[in-house]
Amino acid sequence: MTVPAPRVRRRPSVPGRVLPLLLVLALIAPLGLLFAQASGTTADDHDLATRERLGVRYLRALGPVTDALVEAQSTAVAGAPVSRAALNAAIERAAEVDAAVGDELRSHERWAGLRAKVEALPDRGLGDPEAAYRAYGEATDLLLALYRKVRESSGLIRDPRADSFFLQDGIGGDLPTATVLAGRLADLVRLAPARPAAERVKTGAELSELRVAALGPAMDLVADLRSAVDSSESTDLGANVLTPLDTYQRSLEAFTAFSAPGPGRAAPSTDQLTNAGLTAQNAAKELRTVILDQLDALLEERLDTLDRDRLLARIAAVVAVALLAGLAVVQLAAWRRGRHRSTEAREPAEAGRPATVRPDxxxxxxxxxxxxxxxxxxxxxxxxxxxxxx
Structure with missing residues (x-):
């Protein structure tokens, strides 16, 4: 009779052993791609917000330069001696900021041009009001160009959030433009009576054009700030911005009223316009500080959120890789155990297989x-x- 040999366990096929490991690798690849894309997007947003904060720092330094330059222009056009103390101090503070962040914002060239123009003002024969008006006009044009450069190079002009975009547009575009042009309007009103009678028509047209140019950015500033408050999720923005905005808007209305001919007068009132301009400028200073603080706070909060998201993404990636690595180890260990058992079962069967015994x-x-x-x-x-x- 024949004694049956022990049954040898079949070895798993090669696809059956390799397929789990391939599945693990197939999961690792898309997870790595998603993590790389998310990490790249987060890094870009983080870099943009960091540069924007540098831009806010630069805009904060340009504010006192704007105020001092407009005040010096009004003094020079009025024929009074110009005190350089406030203007020089503002220039030095802005120079320090440009030295610190100018490489990142690529602002050195424009700042150097503005500083040279401002430092050359005392040597331009400021005894002539018309010459002073033109000289300071050239300097303030360079100042507004520097504002635009800082907004562009810092990325503020491309801010992706509605509230911070409207804030940067107001503080970096509308407010400095309105301040500079309002100062020019007040100075031109002062210069107009002394101009020749043959230029009265030209001067009237120039006044009308400058009035529209000055009041347009001021109204845009009001609209920008209200849009920022309406679109923001921050509860502090509205509470902090609306009060100084109302003060600025009231001073702007008074300045507008005195900048045009009124009942009983053929020309704007110089003294009333000057006083209204000073009130509007003081309100603009207060509003500028509030806007810069709120904009910087929004950007700082965004950076904190991006840092937290980046940390969570890294933790999730590490956990996912650890789980997949553990799964791969388990599958590899199971494959090795199966192979070892198959070998152990096959060796006794081949070495000690019983022979066939016939009765005869x-x-x-x-x-x-x-x-x-x-x-x-x-x-x-x-x-x-x-x-x-x-």
């Missing part, structure tokens, strides 16, 4: 494990009764 096979030719066994030191063999019976 002589005892001498049978396998050793089927030879007769003697009992009791030479007693009768155990197979003899079977042979006798046969």
């Amino acid at each position: 096979q002589p005892a001498a030719t049978r396998p050793a494990d089927r030879q007769p066994v003697t009992v009791g030191g030479g007693d009768a063999e155990r197979w003899r009764p079977f042979d006798a019976a046969r």
